[in-house]
Amino acid sequence: xxxxxxxxxxxxxxxxxxxxxxxxxxxxxxxxxxxxxxxxxxxxxxxxxxxxxxxxxxxxxxxxxxxxxxxxxxxxxxxxxxxxxxxxxxxxxxxxxxxxxxxxxxxxxxxxxxxxxxxxxxxxxxxxxxxxxxxxxxxxxxxxxxxxxxxxxxxxxxxxxxxxxxxxxxxxxxxxxxxxxxxxxxxxxxxxxxxxxxxxxxxxxxxxxxxxxxxxxxxxxxxxxxxxxxxxxxxxxxxxxxxxxxxxxxxxxxxxxxxxxxxxxxxxxxxxxxxxxxxxxxxxxxxxxxxxxxxxxxxx
Amino acid sequence: xxxxxxxxxxxxxxxxxxxxxxxxxxxxxxxxxxxxxxxxxxxxxxxxxxxxxxxxxxxxxxxxxxxxxxxxxxxxxxxxxxxxxxxxxxxxxxxxxxxxxxxxxxxxxxxxxxxxxxxxxxxxxxxxxxxxxxxxxxxxxxxxxxxxxxxxxxxxxxxxxxxxxxxxxxxxxxxxxxxxxxxxxxxxxxxxxxxxxxxxxxxxxxxxxxxxxxxxxxxxxxxxxxxxxxxxxxxxxxxxxxxxxxxxxxxxxxxxxxxxxxxxxxxxxxxxxxxxxxxxxxxxxxxxxxxxxxxxxxxx
DNA sequence: CAAATCTAGGAAAACGCTTTCCTTAATTTA
DNA sequence: TAAATTAAGGAAAGCGTTTTCCTAGATTTG
Numbered sequence: 001x002x003x004x005x006x007x008x009x010x011x012x013x014x015x016x017x018x019x020x021x022x023x024x025x026x027x028x029x030x031x032x033x034x035x036x037x038x039x040x041x042x043x044x045x046x047x048x049x050x051x052x053x054x055x056x057x058x059x060x061x062x063x064x065x066x067x068x069x070x071x072x073x074x075x076x077x078x079x080x081x082x083x084x085x086x087x088x089x090x091x092x093x094x095x096x097x098x099x100x101x102x103x104x105x106x107x108x109x110x111x112x113x114x115x116x117x118x119x120x121x122x123x124x125x126x127x128x129x130x131x132x133x134x135x136x137x138x139x140x141x142x143x144x145x146x147x148x149x150x151x152x153x154x155x156x157x158x159x160x161x162x163x164x165x166x167x168x169x170x171x172x173x174x175x176x177x178x179x180x181x182x183x184x185x186x187x188x189x190x191x192x193x194x195x196x197x198x199x200x201x202x203x204x205x206x207x208x209x210x211x212x213x214x215x216x217x218x219x220x221x222x223x224x225x226x227x228x229x230x231x232x233x234x235x236x237x238x239x240x241x242x243x244x245x246x247x248x249x250x251x252x253x254x255x256x257x258x259x260x261x262x263x264x265x266x267x268x269x270x271x272x273x274x275x276x277x278x279x280x281x282x283x284x285x286x287x288x289x290x291x292x293x294x295x296x297x298x299x300x
Numbered sequence: 301x302x303x304x305x306x307x308x309x310x311x312x313x314x315x316x317x318x319x320x321x322x323x324x325x326x327x328x329x330x331x332x333x334x335x336x337x338x339x340x341x342x343x344x345x346x347x348x349x350x351x352x353x354x355x356x357x358x359x360x361x362x363x364x365x366x367x368x369x370x371x372x373x374x375x376x377x378x379x380x381x382x383x384x385x386x387x388x389x390x391x392x393x394x395x396x397x398x399x400x401x402x403x404x405x406x407x408x409x410x411x412x413x414x415x416x417x418x419x420x421x422x423x424x425x426x427x428x429x430x431x432x433x434x435x436x437x438x439x440x441x442x443x444x445x446x447x448x449x450x451x452x453x454x455x456x457x458x459x460x461x462x463x464x465x466x467x468x469x470x471x472x473x474x475x476x477x478x479x480x481x482x483x484x485x486x487x488x489x490x491x492x493x494x495x496x497x498x499x500x501x502x503x504x505x506x507x508x509x510x511x512x513x514x515x516x517x518x519x520x521x522x523x524x525x526x527x528x529x530x531x532x533x534x535x536x537x538x539x540x541x542x543x544x545x546x547x548x549x550x551x552x553x554x555x556x557x558x559x560x561x562x563x564x565x566x567x568x569x570x571x572x573x574x575x576x577x578x579x580x581x582x583x584x585x586x587x588x589x590x591x592x593x594x595x596x597x598x599x600x
Numbered sequence: 601c602a603a604a605t606c607t608a609g610g611a612a613a614a615c616g617c618t619t620t621c622c623t624t625a626a627t628t629t630a
Numbered sequence: 631t632a633a634a635t636t637a638a639g640g641a642a643a644g645c646g647t648t649t650t651c652c653t654a655g656a657t658t659t660g
Contacts, residue, residue, distance in 0.1 A: 017381065021618095
C-alpha cells in the first residue's frame with residue numbers, strides 16, 4: 001500500500017513486457033491492412049486507434065501490400081508477440097489464412113469484407129451500394145454504362161461492386177458490353193490507363209461506374225487530357241467518398257460511407273471478443289449513401 | 301540440440317513477451333506522427349515500416365494529432381512497453397518532450413524537423429526549399445507574392461517555409477505585404493478559407509506560395525469557385541509533392557522530396573543507434589527539388 | 601592408459617511483474 | 631479479556647524465455 005504510494009512518487013514506470021507475461025495478456029491489437037497510401041484506409045486506422053486507445057489497448061500496424069505471404073507472416077508475428085486480437089483488412093482472403101485463423105482461434109475481425117462463416121466482420125453492402133449507384137445512372141437516362149472494375153476477382157469489395165453493377169444493368173434489361181468493363185489497378189494512374197482503353201473503342205459509353213474514387217479521378221484526368229468533358233461527354237461515378245472527390249472539378253458523384261466508423265466498430269467488437277463477450281451481430285453491415293454531385297449528366 | 305529440432309517440427313511459436321523480457325530487448329520501434337490522414341505521412345510510414353521489417357523490428361504507430369499531451373502520453377507508453385527506440389514526427393516540439401527524451405536517453409530520432417542539439421534528426425532544408433520556390437516565382441516576373449503559411453510558429457517546417465519565403469522577397473528587394481501572408485490550418489478547406497481572405501483585399505497578389513500542397517489545392521479550389529483562373533489570374537506554388545498535385549488541373553508546381561526516403565533513413569539510423577553504433581551525420585538533410593508544372597504563369 | 605581438453609545437455613538463475621499464500625498485527629465480538 | 635474476524639504486508643511461486651554454470655561423457659593429447 002505505502003509501497004505503491006512510494007512508487008508513484010518516484011517516477012516509476014512498470015515494465016509492460018513483464019506485466020504482460022505475468023498476466024498472459026498483451027493489450028495489443030494487431031492490425032493488418034494492404035497499404036496506408038492508396039485508399040480509404042487512413043480513416044480506418046484512425047477509427048481503430050481511437051477506440052483501442054479508449055480501452056487501454058495499443059495497436060500494431062502491419063502493411064501487407066495485400067499479399068498472402070505477408071499476411072501469413074504478420075499473422076505469425078502477431079501471435080508471437082501475443083497480440084490479444086487481430087483486425088484484418090484483407091482484400092484477397094486466401095483459405096490458408098482463414099485456416100490459420102480458425103485453428104488458432106485468436107479473436108479476429110475481418111474488415112471491409114465478409115466471409116459469412118465463422119470469422120466475424122464489419123463492412124458495407126458493396127453489392128447494394130454499387131447497384132444503387134448504377135441504377136441512379138440508369139435513372140439519369142444512361143444506358144451505355146461502362147465499369148472500371150478491380151483486376152482481381154479475389155478482391156471481395158471489387159468483385160461485389162461489379163456484381164452490383166451487373167445486377168442493375170440486368171434488371172434494367174441492358175446487356176453488359178464486355179468492351180466497357182475494364183479491369184484496373186487501384187491507383188490514379190491505373191484509372192487513366194483503363195479509361196484510355198475504353199476510349200480506344202469506336203463506340204464509347206456515356207457513363208462510367210468506377211470501383212474506387214481514385215480510379216474515377218484517374219479516369220476524369222484522362223478524359224480531361226483527351227479533351228473530353230465530364231459530365232457533358234462522359235459521366236463518372238465513383239466509390240468511397242474520399243475527400244478529394246469533393247475537391248476536384250467537376251465534383252465527383254460517389255458512394256459514401258464512413259471508414260472511420262468501420263474501424264471503430266471493428267475495434268469495439270474485437271475488444272468485446274477478447275473479453276469473452278459475445279459479438280452481436282457477428283456481421284455488421286454499416287450504412288452507405290449516394291453522394292450525387294456534378295460528375296453525372298442527365299441524359300434527356 | 302535435438303530438443304530444438306523437435307520444437308521446429310512441432311509448430312512451436314516462441315512467446316515474444318518472454319523472450320523480450322529475458323533479453324531486455326523488445327524489437328519494437330515506436331512511431332509518433334500527428335495524423336495519418338492529412339499530409340505526406342503515409343509515405344513516411346511506408347518507409348519506416350519497410351526498413352524496420354528488414355531488420356526484424358516491429359513498429360507501433362501512434363497518432364498524436366500534434367498535441368503535446370498525446371506526445372507525452374505515448375512517449376510514456378513506448379517506454380512502458382520497452383520500445384527499443386522512437387521515431388518522432390512532431391511539428392510542435394515542446395521543451396517538455398525534449399526534456400523527457402534527454403533524461404530517459406532512449407534512442408530517438410526526430411523526423412521532418414531539426415533541433416540541432418542533442419536529438420538527432422532527418423529532414424529536408426525547408427528554408428532553402430521555400431527560398432528557391434519563391435525565387436522561381438520572382439524569376440517568372442512576380443513581385444506581388446503572398447503566402448498561405450501554417451498557423452503556428454511552433455510548427456517548425458511551417459515556420460521555416462515562411463522564413464525561406466521572407467528571405468527570397470527581401471533579397472529581391474520586395475517588402476512583404478502583411479495582408480498577403482495568411483495563417484492557415486492544414487486541410488484543403490483551410491486553404492480555401494485562407495484564399496478567400498486574400499481575395500477579400502482590393503489588391504490581390506499575382507502569385508501565392510503555399511506551405512503545403514493540400515493548402516495549395518484548397519486555394520486553387522477557392523479561386524476556381526470564384527471564377528478566377530490559375531495561373532492566368534493567380535499563380536500558385538505548393539510544397540510536398542503529394543500525388544494529387546500532378547492530378548489536379550492545372551498541375552500544381554510544387555517542392556518535391558521523398559517522405560519515404562526520410563522514413564527509411566530515420567528507421568535505418570534509429571536501429572544503428574539502438575545497436576550502439578554511431579549515427580553520422582547526426583542530422584541528415586535529404587534532397588528536395590522544384591517540380592515546376594502548370595500552376596505558375598510567366599509574367600512579362 | 602592416464603591426464604587434459606572439449607562438447608552436449610541439464611539445471612538453475614534471472615528478467616520484472618502478478619498472484620497466491622501465509623504470517624503478524626489490528627480490529628471486532630462475546 | 632480471550633477468542634474470533636479482518637486487514638495488511640511480506641514471501642514465494644509462476645509466467646516463458648535467455649543465459650550462465652555445471653556435470654558427465656566423448657574426444658584428443660602426450
